Amino acid sequence: MHMTAAAERAIRQGHPWVYDTGIARMKGNGRSGDIAILFSRKNKFLAVGLYDPHGPIRVRVLHQGSPATIDAAWWQTQLMQAAQVRAPLLATQTDGYRLVHGENDGFPGLVIDRYGQTFVMKLYTSAWVPHVPALVNSLRQVVQPKRIVLRLNRSMLNYPDELFGLQEGDVLWGEPVAGVVLFQENGLWFAADVVAGQKTGFFLDQRENRARVEALAMGKSVLNVFAYSGGFSLYAARGGATEVASLDMSEPALQAAAYNFTLNLGNPNVAAAKHELLLGDAFVQMEALMANGRSFDMVIIDPPAFAKKQAEVERALGAYRRLVKLGVAVLRPGGTLVMASCSSRVSAAAFFELVVETARKQKRPLRQIERTRHALDHPIAFAEGAYLKCLFAQA
Structure with a gap:
């Protein structure tokens, strides 16, 4: 493939995507997963990547700069490098984390999450399907898993012929999955539904923010909004919160939150905390909480991605404003507001400004405690990869 001038500049700057508009010409008709060799307008080697004939991103760059052989040894080396980045987590009683964070670890369109000795491989493009056997073999060499589970992005189901029989939840290696999988995060036990749970079974990216909540929770009443399976709630309880309310629209998620509390009743603080x-x-x-006069010492709001495309940004900003208004309305004076966003389309600067300004207009000016971004197992290597931001503040 030969690139346009704009695509050539982007590749040289390390961008991992080549859009359909960036291809000046190509030889032959590629199939999903074919290795694409990218050349400049002057016929110089630029990069090598995976071809995807569907959607606007046609090539996901694996390597750029100098020619490289993409083979079993290459996959294994990349996985070893990713594992070394996460090595410090092993000293923190943590065996639940992201091993491969897509483009940011050199595996565009692929994530691999660890839950104990179970590793979950999620594909976001059918371009990875032909390479699944090589990835499984490399994972076995690098991390010696008990099992490897496959998850598929829903968009891939539109092209069943390119899945070659692979299905959502397949066990690619090891023992069948029987129920939930247990793992530890900073010494707390959690259960993940690695076959049918959201994402790959748990929201691993908030681990460090959960630990920050724990450090601030002593003696407080806590409201955890969009609680899912109770991660923030459980950390708050271990941190000495007297009462914790987990709010979510999913009954199975709240049942999972209750179960995660039972897994940790050996901790006296968890056992003592009232969990609603x-x-x-x-x-x-x-x-309803506001109408009933209920208030809390800490309010945590960690909503889903409201803006998955640019057209949804304004609506997302409106939703964030409503949440901040409601959050400070049920927050006691001097209490702690924890407000997060995982919408990549909303910049960190815009998000933080919105939260501060909305609270000010509610006559609840914020005193910032900390602003946080991504944890070490969710590294960011290009601008579009940044999505997570969280504000800790006193109101």
């Missing part, structure tokens, strides 16, 4: 489950829409339930 609140089922319902976050906006509606927070309005």
Whole structure:
């Protein structure tokens, strides 16, 4: 493939995507997963990547700069480098983390998450399907897993012929999955549904923010909004929170939160904390809490991605404003607000400004404690890869 001038510049700057508009000409008709060799307008080698004939991203760059052989040894080396980055986590009683963070670890369109000795490989493009056997073999060499589970992005189901019989939840290696998989995060036990749970079974990216909540929770009442399986709630309880309310619209998620608490009842702080489950829409339930005069010493709001495309940004900003208003309304004076966003389309600067300004207009000016971004197992290697931001503040 020969690139346009704009695509050539982007590749030289390390961008991992080549859009369909960036291809000046190509030889032959590639199939999904074919290795694409990219050349400059002057016929000089630029990069090598995986070809995907569907969607606007046609090539996901694996390597750029100088020619490289993409073979079993190359995959294994890349995985070893990713594992070395995460090595410090092993000293923190943590065996649940992201081993491969897509483009940011040199595996564009692929993530691999660890849950104990179970590793979950999630594909976001069918371009990875032909390379699954090589990846499984490399994983076995690098991490010696008990099992490897496959998850598929829903968009891949539109092209069943390119899956070659692979299905969501397949065990690619090792023992069948029987129920949930247990893992540790900073010494706390959690259960993950690696076959049918959201993402790969758990939201691993908030581990460090959960630990920050623990450090601030002593003696406090805590409301955890969009609680899912209770990660923030459990950390708050271990940190000495007297009561914790987990709010989510999913009953199975709240059941999982309750189960995660039972896994940790050996900790006296967890055992002593009152854990309340609140089922319902976050906006509606927070309005009800406010109407009933309930308030908390700490309010944690960690919503899903409201803006997955540019056209949704304005609506997302409106939702964030509503959440901040509701959050400070049920937050006691001097309490702690923890407000997070995982929408990559909303910049960190815009998000933080929105939270601060909205609280100010509610006559609840914020005193910042900390602003946080990505943890070490979610590195960011290009601008579009940044998505997570979180503000800790006193109001």
